[in-house]
Amino acid sequence: MIIVPLKEGENIERALKKFKRKFEKTGVIKELRDRQAFTKPSIRNRMARMKAAYRQSLQQAEE
Template identity: 45%
Template sequence: MLIIKRVPGENIERALKRYKNKVRNTQQLKRIKRDQEFTKKSKRKRDKLAKAIYRNQY
């Protein structure tokens, strides 16, 4: 759970912007989406290898 402490006198939009940046930087949404569905370790390894091969081509 992310906690954003609001500074007294700070605008709520500014606090929301800091919260959104923190969510993006910690890759929390990516982790949640990944954990919704179980993938075998071998499938993850295969996908990682395929991605590396694709990246290596360029």
């Protein structure tokens, strides 16, 4: 359960923004989307390697 403490006179929009940020950090939506379709472990590993190679290429291009 996510609790967002409100200060006296704090705007409701600001509190809602805090709630959305905390909710996104929990990763519930990401996990829900991942569970909608099964991905084989070999494909998961391949995607992780591709992401790592992409990040590495970006870092090398930056230097």
